[in-house]
Amino acid sequence: MPDQMTDARPAHAGSLGLVQGAALYIAAVLGTGILVLPGLAATAAGPASLLAVFAVFLLSIPLAGTFGALASRFPDPGGVASYVRRALGQTWARMTGYWFFFGVGFGAPVVAMLGAEYVVAIVGADRGAVPWVALLILIPPFVSNFFGLRASGIVQLVLTGALLFVVLGVVAVAFPAADPANFEPFLPHGWGGVGTAISLFVWAFAGWEVGTHIAGEFRNPRRDIPLATAIALVVVGIAYLALQYVTIAVLGERAGHGQVPLLDLIQAAPLGVGPLFVAVIAAVVALGVLNVYVGAFAKLGASLGRDGDLPGWMTPGVESGGIPRRSLAVVATLTGTYFTVMVSQGLPLAAFILIHTSSMVAIYTLGMIAAVRLLSTWSLGWWLAVVSVVLTAGLLVLAGPNLVVPALLAVVALIVRAAKRYGIRTSLTKESVRPVPAPASST
Numbered sequence: 001m002p003d004q005m006t007d008a009r010p011a012h013a014g015s016l017g018l019v020q021g022a023a024l025y026i027a028a029v030l031g032t033g034i035l036v037l038p039g040l041a042a043t044a045a046g047p048a049s050l051l052a053v054f055a056v057f058l059l060s061i062p063l064a065g066t067f068g069a070l071a072s073r074f075p076d077p078g079g080v081a082s083y084v085r086r087a088l089g090q091t092w093a094r095m096t097g098y099w100f101f102f103g104v105g106f107g108a109p110v111v112a113m114l115g116a117e118y119v120v121a122i123v124g125a126d127r128g129a130v131p132w133v134a135l136l137i138l139i140p141p142f143v144s145n146f147f148g149l150r151a152s153g154i155v156q157l158v159l160t161g162a163l164l165f166v167v168l169g170v171v172a173v174a175f176p177a178a179d180p181a182n183f184e185p186f187l188p189h190g191w192g193g194v195g196t197a198i199s200l201f202v203w204a205f206a207g208w209e210v211g212t213h214i215a216g217e218f219r220n221p222r223r224d225i226p227l228a229t230a231i232a233l234v235v236v237g238i239a240y241l242a243l244q245y246v247t248i249a250v251l252g253e254r255a256g257h258g259q260v261p262l263l264d265l266i267q268a269a270p271l272g273v274g275p276l277f278v279a280v281i282a283a284v285v286a287l288g289v290l291n292v293y294v295g296a297f298a299k300l301g302a303s304l305g306r307d308g309d310l311p312g313w314m315t316p317g318v319e320s321g322g323i324p325r326r327s328l329a330v331v332a333t334l335t336g337t338y339f340t341v342m343v344s345q346g347l348p349l350a351a352f353i354l355i356h357t358s359s360m361v362a363i364y365t366l367g368m369i370a371a372v373r374l375l376s377t378w379s380l381g382w383w384l385a386v387v388s389v390v391l392t393a394g395l396l397v398l399a400g401p402n403l404v405v406p407a408l409l410a411v412v413a414l415i416v417r418a419a420k421r422y423g424i425r426t427s428l429t430k431e432s433v434r435p436v437p438a439p440a441s442s443t
Contacts, residue, residue, distance in 0.1 A: 016217045018224045018231075023160035024214065025232035027288035028207040030239060034167065035118060035282060038240075038247040041200050042255035045193035047183040047248045050241065052197035057237040059391060060208075062384040063364070066371045067208040068229035069381030071215035072222045074374070077299035077318055078307065079212035080367040085307070087370035094309045094413040096366050099406050100209070101300055101310075102334070103359025106352045106405075108293060109339040112137040113349060115286025122279040131343045137283065138339065141290040142332050145298060146325060163288055166281045167239050174246045182252035199398075201240070209363060213296035213303075216320040294331060301327030309416065358402040359409075364392040 016024070041049040067080075076082035078097065085093035116133035120126075125133075187193070211225070218224050247255045298317075302324035305314030310330075317324030342352060371385035396403075 016214070016224075017219055018227055021211075021218055021224055021228035022231040022235075024292050025208075025211050025228050026235050027160045027163065028210040028292040029232055029236050030163065030167075030285075030288075033201075034239070034243060035114065035285060037200055038243045039251075039255050041197040041244065042247050042251070044189065044200065045197040046188040046253075047186045048188075048194050049197045049248065050244050052194050052201055053237075053240050053244045055194075055198055056201040057233075057240070061233065062387040063368075063391065064208045064229050064233055065384040066368060066375075066381060066388045067212055068226045069375055069384065070367075070371055071212045072225040075215035075218065075221040075225075075320075076303065077213055077216055077324075078303035079215070079296070079300060080209055080363050080370075081300070082303065083212075083370040083374060084366050087373040088366065090307075091413060091417050092366060093307075094416060095410045096363055097300060097304045097307075097309055098409040098413050099359045099363050101297060101304060103405055103409055104293075104356055104363070105297060105331070105334055106338055106359075107356035108290060108297075108335045109134070109138070109342050110349050110352045110356065111286050111289050111293075112339070113342070115282045118282035119279045122282070134339070137286050138290065138335065140287060141294040142328065144291060145295045145328055147323070160288055162284045163281075164235070164239070166284065167243065170281070171242045171246050174250045178246065178249035179252065180249070182249055206357075206360060209360070209367065210292055210296045213299045217299075294328070294335075297331040298324045298328040301330055308420070309413075354402045355405045358399045358404075359406050361392065361395045361399045362403065362406040364388075365396050368392050 038049075041052055045052055070083050071079075074083060074086065078085070078093070080100065081093045081097035084096045112134040113130065115137050116130045119133055120130050189196075208229070211229070215221050215225060301310060301314050302316070302318035302322075304310040305312050305327065306318045314324070314327045314330060316322070316326055338352070341347065342349075368385055368388040372382065372389060375381040375385055
């Protein structure tokens with residue numbers, strides 16, 4: 001049933017091809033996790049952290065496949081919110097949109113601060129420079145998206161190419177220092193340690209929902225989105241497996257004890273590559289992730305304006321190929337507000353990260369439920385969605401008390417619904433009591 005609905009979708013004026021699309025997906029998923037997760041997972045599970053990476057890679061396949069199936073069939077800037085609207089109705093869609101626009105948005109300043117923390121620490125600058133470096137990292141993604149996804153996609157292609165180059169560079173440079181003895185014992189902390197490492201790497205493979213907001217920008221979404229998703233899955237999986245391998249093989253028990261695992265790898269390499277190389281990695285990673293998310297936020301804001309969930313003046317640019325500059329301005333204001341609060345109040349990054357991740361879990365849960373209802377029953381996409389519902393339900397339980405902010409945003413969505421209904425009823429009442437004009441006199 002839902003697949004027939006795709007025949008009615010409008011023609012696309014998108015500019016993204018397969019290569020640029022794959023670059024956007026890779027950057028969104030690979031993310032800042034490469035800076036910290038290999039060391040943290042090695043600390044939790046030792047050499048067996050390789051099993052954790054492989055397990056999460058396998059678990060991410062149904063989630064990525066489901067989002068790819070939805071995005072290719074229903075390309076809309078509303079992303080997951082648009083799928084939820086089709087399957088569950090306007091109120092649930094409004095909640096989903098608010099979770100992404102306002103909740104996931106807490107992660108933007110976190111990414112900039114993480115990149116800045118590493119850059120400042122590695123180059124040895126005063127820590128007071130961190131907010132200023134973070135601000136410098138935040139600005140370019142907004143500038144590139146101001147000129148549209150055609151320009152942003154080219155920028156992202158360059159950033160992703162640089163990211164993959166430095167990841168491969170770290171692996172190649174560190175590999176000669178590998179010591180097979182570092183893989184013994186293989187399970188120093190038992191299977192419980194592997195479970196902890198899996199929990200860490202779940203977040204490393206998150207980010208597939210971002211592509212749903214730019215699905216309409218593909219020239220051929222039905223063909224290119226599944227291929228871009230598959231390419232990103234393979235590239236991200238290989239990148240994390242390779243990084244995890246060299247982290248264990250080179251650092252052994254020292255993995256996760258240093259300032260930045262990648263810095264420790266570079267310093268252990270025999271080729272004499274300096275820490276500045278890692279600083280470049282941190283900046284490139286942060287810029288690449290922000291470039292993708294800023295574009296997704298802007299398109300979502302325009303779609304929420306179109307659907308009446310945010311002010312209607314944010315709508316321009318919602319169409320495929322359009323540049324949502326008004327929505328982008330709102331995203332910049334929102335990000336600037338979060339950033340200012342974080343810096344001025346000295347709030348820990350962990351608080352913002354938990355808001356970001358719990359909002360993503362809520363979005364994933366409704367998105368997968370919607371997918372089960374939208375995709376053709378018994379199709380491959382439908383089976384992937386069924387498996388994903390079970391997986392996201394487990395993540396929802398793990399999120400627990402961290403779901404406070406998504407719950408508050410859900411209440412706001414319900415208040416908006418009540419206000420809209422009250423406004424409609426008031427309007428109808430005024431129409432019904434409006435006096436009927438007397439007929440004109442025949443004289």
